[in-house]
Amino acid sequence: MIVITGATGNVGRTLVRLVSSSGHAVTAVSRGIEPSEVPAGVRAVAADLADPASLRPALDGADALFLLVAGDDPDGIVAEARAAGVHRIVLLSSQGAGTRPDAYAHAARFEDAVTGSGLDWTVLRSGGLASNAYAWVQPIKTARVAPSPFGDVGLPFIDPDDVAATAAAVLTSDAHKGQTYVLTGPALTTPRQRAAAIEAALGEPIRFVEQARDEAYAQMTQFMPAPVAEGTLAILGTPTAEEQQISPDVERILGRPGTPFAEWARRNAPAFR
Template identity: 40%
Template sequence: MILVTGATGNVGRHVVELLTARGEKTRVLARDPQRAAGLGATEVVQGDLTQPRTLPAALDGVDAVFLFAAPGCGPDLVAAAERAGVQRVVLLSSDSIDDEQAEQSNPIAAYHAEIERALRGSRLAWTFLRSGHMAINVLPWAAQIKAGDVVRAPYAQATSAPVHEADLAEAAVVALTEPGHEGRTYRLTGPDSLTSAEQLALIGAAIGRPLRYEEQTPEAAREQMSRFIPPFILDTLMAGSAASVGRTATVLPTVEELTGRPARSFAAWARDRAGDFAA
């Protein structure tokens, strides 16, 4: 039995689908079991990584865990998994972790690094999938695109190598079901370095409408985004975007090395998610 956390999210739902297609028994941990009812999992249990009392039942009889991390969940999850006899954990982690730093200055990296430390210090076989910039990070543009042909956002020339959530899921399933990945850390990216403006143009091509990127000042963007993004995350996102301007994003072959096929392009992602942007 494989326990999948974060199964109602963009990556986890693909993990469940792929495991089911392989004939694996899957159990989904969900705060709201009704939301997970249509995923096709063998079982759905109510629970929450941030509520340790729900973990023993979720982990009973489980051999492996796909862990979509919640801040602070590492020690309790590790303790419960060891008691339950879990063999391996595959963690979707963050490529923002700097292994040269004892304490991470990036708050997103910090909570992922904390969970990585808990797993490293455990008896569990672990695999870390450190994701780079996810293609789904541009979904907040959807409301503007549905309303018109202009996206107002900062740093039009910020670069990234967006990775498709389906590629992250396929890599996770390989690590969960095939030997040889224990104690390994993998960095995963998409296949192309693209600016934010180029990503928007590819979304426009996918939905058949030319779109224009209208660059906001960082101050205007910060004021707008602070209404729905916590300050510590917003600071990290803004600093990362500013630092990437004028640089080519790192592109790695890890997806192909793990899955046996090339990583999906951002253009393919835009076509897959065109319904999220079409008016």
């Protein structure tokens, strides 16, 4: 059985569907999850990564665990997994854990706990997700504007469905033990270009508005810790060569290129109408 945390999120929802449709028993975990939120045949268990002990019912009988960076006790989560007989952990981390470990110390702690667990492990360091564009849903719906800082700085944002497909391949194979993969999209896109892609998908004009850094920081710290907001803005504004590099790992694992942002925008256009 494979346990998938964050099962109702942008990555987890697709991952649950992919793994369960391939014939594996799946337990889907998130806070407040309902059976109606998962495909038929998938067990839904409510648990909170901030409380490792709450995972015990979900982990009972599990072979593998897909783990998010969430909560403050990665060692406790790993201990619960080990006690339940889990032999493989696939961690969805952040590219920033490798490129900016001080700013992304939380993710780095999870990586240390997983790689030092004595279990089989694989770390997936994801770049920015295309679904971060959901932050534009309300301003696009209400005013047809897309605000963002650093409008002409390109990064290889990745479709969360590609993250899910990569995670599914890793969870269901023995070929990826002890590997750390960097997951990016197939091309650099700027915020201005991503807004234009959503505009094309909607068939309606959208005005891109370049924000001041301080304005963006104030918004980001409403839902993330200040050090993570600082690190994120540093990546968005002054990315390193490594952070702008197109990683080959998605294509190497999936046997196909990653999905362009424009395709993500077409698929998700209804969210912005």
